[in-house]
Amino acid sequence: MRDFRIWNQKRPQKSACKRFVLSNRLSGRWRNDAGNAHQPHGIIEAGVTLLSCAICEIRKEKRFCPAIHGRICPQCCGEQREVTLDCPLDCTYLKQAREHEKPQPLGDLEQSALFPGVEISEQFLYEQEHLIVGLSFALAKSVRANRNLRDSDLLGALGSIAKSYETLVNSGLHYEAPVTNPGQQAVVAGLHTMVKEFREAELKHTGHSRLRDADVLQALVFLLRMGYTRTSRRPKARGFADFVVAQFPEKEPAIAASGAGGTIIVP
Numbered sequence: 001m002r003d004f005r006i007w008n009q010k011r012p013q014k015s016a017c018k019r020f021v022l023s024n025r026l027s028g029r030w031r032n033d034a035g036n037a038h039q040p041h042g043i044i045e046a047g048v049t050l051l052s053c054a055i056c057e058i059r060k061e062k063r064f065c066p067a068i069h070g071r072i073c074p075q076c077c078g079e080q081r082e083v084t085l086d087c088p089l090d091c092t093y094l095k096q097a098r099e100h101e102k103p104q105p106l107g108d109l110e111q112s113a114l115f116p117g118v119e120i121s122e123q124f125l126y127e128q129e130h131l132i133v134g135l136s137f138a139l140a141k142s143v144r145a146n147r148n149l150r151d152s153d154l155l156g157a158l159g160s161i162a163k164s165y166e167t168l169v170n171s172g173l174h175y176e177a178p179v180t181n182p183g184q185q186a187v188v189a190g191l192h193t194m195v196k197e198f199r200e201a202e203l204k205h206t207g208h209s210r211l212r213d214a215d216v217l218q219a220l221v222f223l224l225r226m227g228y229t230r231t232s233r234r235p236k237a238r239g240f241a242d243f244v245v246a247q248f249p250e251k252e253p254a255i256a257a258s259g260a261g262g263t264i265i266v267p
């Protein structure tokens with residue numbers, strides 16, 4: 001402190017303290033960089049050894065990452081979340097990120113992916129609520145059966161089957177858009193099964209099936225557009241997948257299956 005008092009005769013105390021802290025921090029960082037090769041997980045700062053991030057091995061760790069079972073820095077968490085990291089759904093930081101993530105604007109997507117020629121009216125959503133709930137249930141069922149499914153699989157499957165229906169509606173031709181990913185194939189099969197069952201149920205209860213291919217196309221495109229607003233679009237994102245599963249709690253499958261109590265959330 002004596003040294004400080006001498007120094008302070010020439011400089012304001014506040015400035016001197018700041019400089020002192022800054023110089024210590026800088027020297028601490030310098031020491032760490034110089035010794036990185038021998039001590040990859042440690043930062044020596046102001047005489048205290050702190051663990052460094054298990055991913056970048058440079059910045060200080062601040063949080064536990066359940067994906068790698070190690071401690072990482074907030075920056076790596078933010079950058080690698082659902083990109084290289086398979087974040088468990090119950091991760092606090094994943095949940096927080098989703099709460100703060102703004103819905104993705106559809107404008108920056110390749111517009112053809114959204115089937116711009118397909119118009120969906122409020123009236124359609126009202127009249128075909130059961131179909132939309134049924135297709136959402138098919139998606140949820142696929143996700144429950146295969147927890148490795150990501151938003152990209154659901155969106156890929158919806159896009160592929162919507163393309164088939166668009167061709168059918170516009171030209172009457174049966175065309176199956178190729179799907180090579182086995183996960184997506186299962187989702188496509190689940191959606192086809194749901195449409196088939198929906199038609200059979202209509203036939204059984206009313207004596208005829210009123211469902212048009214154009215209705216199926218609109219319902220698929222509605223879910224596709226909703227999906228794009230619910231995903232972060234990171235490679236391993238599962239925001240949309242989690243969302244559809246959350247619509248159908250496992251203890252009440254009867255409600256979802258019948259469509260009687262299902263709710264549609266308009267994006």
Ligand SMILES: [Zn+2]
Pocket residue numbers: 053054055056057058059072073074075076077
């Ligand atoms: Zn890091």
